[in-house]
Amino acid sequence: MYKNGINTKQSRSPVLWIPGILLFALFFGQAAASASEQSKPSLKDILSSNKTRFWFNSGFGPSTVKFANGGTVNFQYSQLLVSVIYDYNWEYNMLGPEPEKRAYEIGLAAGTSFGNRFGTVAFAVGPSFTAGVNRGDFLYKQEGWLGAEVYEREDFRTVGFTVHSHVIFTPLPFLGIGVHGYGNLNAKRSYAGAMGSLYFGKFRQVS
Helix, strand or coil: CEECCEECCCCCCHHHHHHHHHHHHHHHHHHHHHHHCCCCCCHHHHHHCCCEEEEEEEEEEEECCCEEEEEEEEEEECCEEEEEEEEEEECCCCCCCECCCEEEEEEEEEEEEEEECCEEEEEEEEEEEEEEEEEEEEEEECCCCCCCEEEEEEEEEEEEEEEEEEEEEEEECCEEEEEEEEEEECCCCCEEEEEEEEEEEECCCCC
């Protein structure tokens, strides 16, 4: 349904929840089984353990929409990595067409990471809330030789399946620089991208 040129119909795609939820549950299940074989550590023990890593990153780069910025917050204990994810993808079209496309996600993913004193590699998957703006049917062209083409605005909200990876060079135990790659599969506008990112956190024990 359209109101004032805006598509107000919202997308609900429960089928896309299934792979993200299953993989998310698998990572957590494996971690829980491993933890049950060990004595329960205190919070202080967890944070100071050499099994613990945590970091956040922020970056900017290209995407299949056009540009992207975003970041993640990550915590790993033993083999389990949990990530909170945000990315925002947008177009910038000075001369049209209009509206400019948008896509963003907020997600929770599970995975793992490994590394040494030189770097860290991480991977996580999970479900996400995904929303944005697509262009619909052509409406008209603005007057003038620089007039932009105008299309129907289609706002969307749906559930996506998100995949994120990090390749991080860590010259210091608490500082890194690297590439954050990601993709989002959904029913309205799937996309992918890569951002150059700065990383801050605990990547290894300080001897």
